[in-house]
Amino acid sequence: MQRPATGDTAFERFVLPEIEVLLRVANSLTRNHAEAEDLVQDTLIRAYRGIDGFDGRHPRAWLLTILRNTHINRNRRRRPELLRDPDAAFDRLAAAPSDDEADATVDHELDVEIVRALDELDDRFRRVIELVDVDGLSYAEAAEVLAVPVGTVMSRLHRARSRIRDRLDRAGLAPRSHM
Amino acid sequence: MPGNHVKAWIMKLFGRAPATDAMDCHEVGALLQHYLDGHIDAERARRIEEHLDDCRRCGMEAETYERIKVTLAAHRPEVPPESVERLRAFGERLARGEDPSTP
Structure with a gap:
């Protein structure tokens, strides 16, 4: 796998600094750490193969497109929704250290309700909230990952x-907006 | 409108003259999400802030959305540092033209 020095430099300059963002987004897409790491590995390989054709503009958007396509290809061989744990976000929050103060309890209730509301959203709405x-x-970057227009x-x-x-409102946790 | 004129006169009397380019609730409502995401120019942001300071209803609405945003960002899951390290090493081996799967 010998490459010219220029290609290697571009890969190091454009791709390596984005690894953490790629992993974060991969985690959102797969909701599974091991799966996410494999997805980013495959993305890096594809980016390496394609780096010579990359014009150097918007490397994150370019990489997110590769990540999305790689994710779609991997899913053709698998049923990713079986791996999705709908309670993952809630568990993370429940595991957060609690505070004894009364104000903090109210805040914690609000936070729990927000994360619950997120988990109950339809996939297409939840995804966009998770990404942004x-x-x-x-x-624009979220639009790349989801393959939809920015307006969407x-x-x-x-x-x-x-x-x-609206859910916070119904739970009586949103500040009243009516005079 | 005469109503607005009287309101401006009263506010002036109490030392709170409204800016002539102040936005109304409808305009602020249409731009609020862009404002909270920082996708808006400084001039419009200033006019929105002026309205949010003066209008209790819009101010509370903005506060609720801001709270939602802050809470979601605060619960950003930790990316395991060892995963990032493994992937970085993988990428560096690729960049050197080595077989990336064998450290």
Whole structure:
């Protein structure tokens, strides 16, 4: 697997700094650490093979596209939803250290309700929230991962947040917005 | 509108003259999510902030959405550092033209 020095430099410069973001997004897509690590490994191999054709602009977006396609290909051989643990986010939160103060208890209730609401969203809404609000991707980067237009990311994101907000309202946990 | 004129006059009287370019609730509602995501220019952000300071209802709405955003970001799952290390070593072996699967 000998490569010219220029290709190696581009790979090191554009790809290696994005490994953590790729792993974060892979975790959101697979909801399974081992699966996510395998997915990123396959993505790195594909990126290495394709680095000569990459123009150097928006490396994260380029890599996220490779990650998404790799994920789709891997899923053709597997049923990923069987691996998905719907309680994972809730368990993470429940395991968080608790605070004894009364204010913190109310805050904790609110946090639990928010994460529960996230887990109960339809997949297409949950995904976009996880990518933008949890993983910290931009609208454009999330659009790459989901293979949808940026406008779709925005509208799904806003509707998803509004559903979470409505749930807080119903649980009496949102500040009252009516005068 | 005469109503607005009277309101502006009263606010001026109490030393709180509204900016002439202040946004209304409808405009702020349409831009709130973009504002919270930082996808908005500084000038419009300033006008939104002015409205949020003055309007209790919009201020609370913004506060709720901000809380949702902050909570979700705070529960970002830890990426295991050993996974990142393994993948980085894998990538470096690839970059050197070595077989990446055998450390």
